[in-house]
Amino acid sequence: MQADHVVCAFCGCDCDDISVTVEGGRITQAKNACVLGRAWFISHGKPPTLPVARINGQPVTLEQGVEAAARYLADARYPFIYGLSSTTCEAQRLSVALAELLGGCIDCCTSVCHGPSGIAVQAVGEPTCTLGEVKNRADLVIYWGSNPAESHPRHISRYAVTPKGMFVPEGRKGRTVVLVDVRRTPSARAADVFLQIWPGKDFEALWALQALVNGQKPDPAGVEGIGLTLDQLTRLAERMMRCKFGILFIGQGLTQTRGKHFNTAAAFLLVRALHRHTKFALMPMRGHGNVAGVDNVLGWQTGYPFAVNFSLGYPRFNPGEYTAADAFGRNEADAALIVASDPVASLPGQAARRLAEIPTIALDTHESETTRIARVAFTTCTAGIHVEGTVYRMDNIPIRLRKVLPSQYPADEEVLRRLLVRVKELKAC
Amino acid sequence: MAKLAVNLITGRSTKQGIGISTGKAGSEYREATGTIELSLQDMVRAGFSDGDRVTLKSEFGSTEAKCVPADIPEGLAFMAFGASCNQLIGSETHASGMPDSKHIQVEIHLAAEEPKTQGNPE
Numbered sequence: 015m016q017a018d019h020v021v022c023a024f025c026g027c028d029c030d031d032i033s034v035t036v037e038g039g040r041i042t043q044a045k046n047a048c049v050l051g052r053a054w055f056i057s058h059g060k061p062p063t064l065p066v067a068r069i070n071g072q073p074v075t076l077e078q079g080v081e082a083a084a085r086y087l088a089d090a091r092y093p094f095i096y097g098l099s100s101t102t103c104e105a106q107r108l109s110v111a112l113a114e115l116l117g118g119c120i121d122c123c124t125s126v127c128h129g130p131s132g133i134a135v136q137a138v139g140e141p142t143c144t145l146g147e148v149k150n151r152a153d154l155v156i157y158w159g160s161n162p163a164e165s166h167p168r169h170i171s172r173y174a175v176t177p178k179g180m181f182v183p184e185g186r187k188g189r190t191v192v193l194v195d196v197r198r199t200p201s202a203r204a205a206d207v208f209l210q211i212w213p214g215k216d217f218e219a220l221w222a223l224q225a226l227v228n229g230q231k232p233d234p235a236g237v238e239g240i241g242l243t244l245d246q247l248t249r250l251a252e253r254m255m256r257c258k259f260g261i262l263f264i265g266q267g268l269t270q271t272r273g274k275h276f277n278t279a280a281a282f283l284l285v286r287a288l289h290r291h292t293k294f295a296l297m298p299m300r301g302h303g304n305v306a307g308v309d310n311v312l313g314w315q316t317g318y319p320f321a322v323n324f325s326l327g328y329p330r331f332n333p334g335e336y337t338a339a340d341a342f343g344r345n346e347a348d349a350a351l352i353v354a355s356d357p358v359a360s361l362p363g364q365a366a367r368r369l370a371e372i373p374t375i376a377l378d379t380h381e382s383e384t385t386r387i388a389r390v391a392f393t394t395c396t397a398g399i400h401v402e403g404t405v406y407r408m409d410n411i412p413i414r415l416r417k418v419l420p421s422q423y424p425a426d427e428e429v430l431r432r433l434l435v436r437v438k439e440l441k442a443c
Numbered sequence: 444m445a446k447l448a449v450n451l452i453t454g455r456s457t458k459q460g461i462g463i464s465t466g467k468a469g470s471e472y473r474e475a476t477g478t479i480e481l482s483l484q485d486m487v488r489a490g491f492s493d494g495d496r497v498t499l500k501s502e503f504g505s506t507e508a509k510c511v512p513a514d515i516p517e518g519l520a521f522m523a524f525g526a527s528c529n530q531l532i533g534s535e536t537h538a539s540g541m542p543d544s545k546h547i548q549v550e551i552h553l554a555a556e557e558p559k560t561q562g563n564p565e
Contacts, residue, residue: 343534
């Protein structure tokens with residue numbers, strides 16, 4: 015059987031042109047998918063091997079798992095829900111409801127991905143566009159602190175550089191590609207210009223560019239030590255002002271380096287300044303398949319995109335306090351519900367160790383570092399392979415996932431719905 | 444024992460990304476996240492050979508990795524995201540929610556003994 019127009023929900027590109035071949039109850043081919051997408055389809059399309067639920071590593075029924083998990087969460091003083099970047103908006107919505115019911119915290123992978131971009135948006139606004147506009151209009155494409163060749167392999171070929179667009183009929187030949195990074199990554203091969211900047215100097219470079227775009231001349235001494243000369247910066251600023259439609263894609267090279275939301279705000283302000291000269295936009299390179307979706311769902315439900323606390327009965331937002339690295343790193347959270355994420359493999363060591371000390375409940379489609387330490391681990395089916403649902407692409411376009419295989423496992427949504435019902439009962443006692 | 448001080452950058456790699464789907468217990472993922480890339484000049488200066496096991500220390504913790512030469516400026520090093528490099532990252536986020544996952548000051552020397560598992564429980 016072949017299914018066309020299937021969505022790959024692995025990364026923020028959410029490519030919706032995959033043709034999947036199913037043979038003998040498993041996925042054997044994923045045409046059009048990149049190397050990451052193929053691994054995702056083939057691995058998640060295999061027959062299952064894990065129990066539906068485990069308590070301390072021992073197989074139990076789904077009902078027993080739900081009962082144990084609900085009691086851990088209901089008994090906690092500071093329950094913390096985290097992850098949510100690789101599940102559907104429907105499951106994310108239930109997670110928000112559960113956090114509110116528990117009076118706990120809810121944070122998502124955004125906080126260790128593009129949280130600083132979200133903070134910058136709140137401060138200075140976001141001059142952005144869709145990937146469709148990039149494809150059809152952009153004659154200047156800049157990747158800054160991003161390595162799409164390895165993190166989003168089809169970003170270059172499907173959306174931003176190679177395709178022919180309405181106003182860029184020549185495709186690749188009609189675009190100039192600039193890569194700014196601290197090392198020559200594989201993405202440099204796709205760039206016309208590679209600018210190697212020294213780590214931790216992004217803010218200085220972006221601020222100097224903004225000055226140049228505003229007609230000011232930075233002091234050469236002020237740009238010493240950033241890895242780029244004033245001449246290089248001047249030529250880049252001129253290139254930006256001359257283009258018809260420019261797009262600045264920013265990666266974790268900006269968000270994870272000291273300066274963080276100041277770096278991203280400097281990028282947003284540079285794009286704002288460019289609007290005096292031409293049309294320009296900016297887009298964060300969102301990592302996981304629905305990390306943009308959880309920002310949207312939390313935004314609708316609470317008014318904030320991540321780091322939300324319900325302990326006073328209404329949502330409060332405070333990065334640095336209600337974010338996972340901080341709450342686990344300071345040993346504050348005393349129970350954790352991890353949905354479709356692997357923080358034991360992705361948070362700093364101290365925060366990851368805390369998850370092994372407290373009752374951690376994990377929902378994941380396969381074994382992970384987090385399911386291994388979880389007191390209660392649920393195996394769920396994969397959104398986009400075994401169950402339908404909604405995800406948001408990195409440009410905040412909602413895309414409907416398709417189901418191509420049946421599964422014996424419940425969806426994240428079903429486990430969360432059961433948890434919500436049982437916690438409600440326990441809280442009423 | 445020769446020591447090397449570097450500025451460590453962590454990030455994504457293709458093999459690390461594949462391992463997220465194929466399984467983090469797999470040798471490809473462990474190799475991808477347990478390798479540190481250094482400039483050839485730094486490796487020569489520190490007396491490291493391609494494939495040597497090295498111990499990495501930051502102010503927040505330590506781990507072990509295999510070192511390999513790469514096209515990277517002197518003084519810089521790269522590791523793919525994973526439990527290994529996370530031992531070197533502090534959980535302080537400076538009120539941003541984001542740990543300092545790049546630009547980490549790390550000291551490296553040859554590992555004294557056989558590779559040992561660092562980081563999180565299996």
